[in-house]
Amino acid sequence: MVQTRSLIDENGKRTDGRVIDELRDVKIGVGIIKNADGSAFIEFGKNKIIVAVYGPREVHPKHMALTDKCVLRCRYHMSPFSTDTRKNPAPSRREVEISKVIREALEPAIILEDYPRAAIDVFIEVLEADGGSRCAGIDAASVALADAGINMRDMVSACAAGKVDDKIVLDINDTEDKEGGADMPIAYLPNLNQISLLQLDGILDSTQFNSCIDNAIKGCLKIYEIQRTALMQKYFGNEKEMELKEE
Ligand code: ADP
Numbered sequence: 001m002v003q004t005r006s007l008i009d010e011n012g013k014r015t016d017g018r019v020i021d022e023l024r025d026v027k028i029g030v031g032i033i034k035n036a037d038g039s040a041f042i043e044f045g046k047n048k049i050i051v052a053v054y055g056p057r058e059v060h061p062k063h064m065a066l067t068d069k070c071v072l073r074c075r076y077h078m079s080p081f082s083t084d085t086r087k088n089p090a091p092s093r094r095e096v097e098i099s100k101v102i103r104e105a106l107e108p109a110i111i112l113e114d115y116p117r118a119a120i121d122v123f124i125e126v127l128e129a130d131g132g133s134r135c136a137g138i139d140a141a142s143v144a145l146a147d148a149g150i151n152m153r154d155m156v157s158a159c160a161a162g163k164v165d166d167k168i169v170l171d172i173n174d175t176e177d178k179e180g181g182a183d184m185p186i187a188y189l190p191n192l193n194q195i196s197l198l199q200l201d202g203i204l205d206s207t208q209f210n211s212c213i214d215n216a217i218k219g220c221l222k223i224y225e226i227q228r229t230a231l232m233q234k235y236f237g238n239e240k241e242m243e244l245k246e247e
Contacts, residue, residue: 003181008165015176016045020169023159023219028140028230030147038148040230042140045173046130051140053148055120070115074103076137078126098134099124105138105158105187105197111151120150131174132160135185138197143227147234155227156196158187159219161212163204168211170219177201182208186216190224 007015018024024045033039036052059065076098080089102124110120122144124137135158142156162172163181172183182202188195195213204212 003165003179005179006165007176007180008167008169014164014169014173016173018171020164020167021215021218023171023222024173026136026139026223026226028143028226030143030230030234036144036148038144038146038150040140040143040147042136042143044130044132044136044139045171046128047126047133047136048128049133049136049140050125050127051137051144052123052125053120053141053144053150054123055148056115056118056150057121059117059119065117065119068116069112070110070117071119072103072107072110072112072122073119074099074106074122074124074141076102076124076126076134078129078133082126082129098137101197101199102134102138102141106141106145106156108192108194108196109142109152109154109156109189110145111153114151120145120148129174131172131177131183132185135159135187138187139223139227143230146231154189154191154194155224156187157190157220157224157227158185158197159216159223160185161216161219163202163208163212168208168215170215182212184209184212184216186213186220188217188220190221 027043029041032041033052038053040051042049080087122141126133138158160172162183164176177183184200187197
């Protein structure tokens with residue numbers, strides 16, 4: 001990634017009007033698919049993603065079952081209308097890779113040993129993509145897993161940081177992803193203080209690398225509050241949400 005034009009103006013504003021440490025607007029809805037055991041919808045800036053969780057349920061084909069723990073299966077898919085140009089609906093190499101890293105990001109949070117010989121399926125469907133869709137997908141998947149009543153050690157909150165105009169910025173958008181200097185998506189288990197996903201596209205020196213991690217974790221903590229509020233709102237209504245805000 002080599003940046004060819006400036007993406008931060010003289011007032012410190014980015015291409016979408018945010019300042020460098022500002023997250024895009026994030027909204028999460030819980031339990032929107034009645035067929036699923038758990039589900040969530042996330043709007044992360046212009047990203048729109050729906051997640052459905054099924055399970056724990058019987059594994060098919062049976063030989064894939066594990067005797068000591070549950071099999072977690074994730075499918076990340078971008079709909080043909082989710083990008084500017086029509087995207088081929090067949091799974092691309094990118095989607096296969098993102099499905100794998102999302103599974104690995106979620107696995108440490110799930111108590112898989114509680115469901116031996118079973119499977120949990122997580123379907124992540126991107127309806128509109130605007131950069132950072134894997135992070136937004138993880139955020140919604142974690143909420144959908146909790147909504148499905150799956151035993152979990154922690155939530156998984158994900159957010160990217162990156163380098164634009166040689167500055168470390170929070171939550172890279174599509175333009176910054178394509179034209180900026182670096183993109184580092186991170187998934188974080190806020191209560192266990194563990195990172196379960198760290199990818200880097202671009203070049204950073206060690207100071208920038210550490211600063212990206214610190215910034216991304218700050219973003220993840222903000223996302224965590226939004227995830228918590230969304231779950232509380234579904235299960236306890238607005239009253240509990242007000243109590244949480246007052247704390
Ligand atoms: P992420 O969405 O997690 O940042 P990438 O960095 O691979 O993943 O992609 C960045 C953005 O590029 C996506 O959010 C999407 O807006 C765009 N994009 C990805 N794949 C395609 C595609 N096949 N066609 C058009 N745009 C795409």
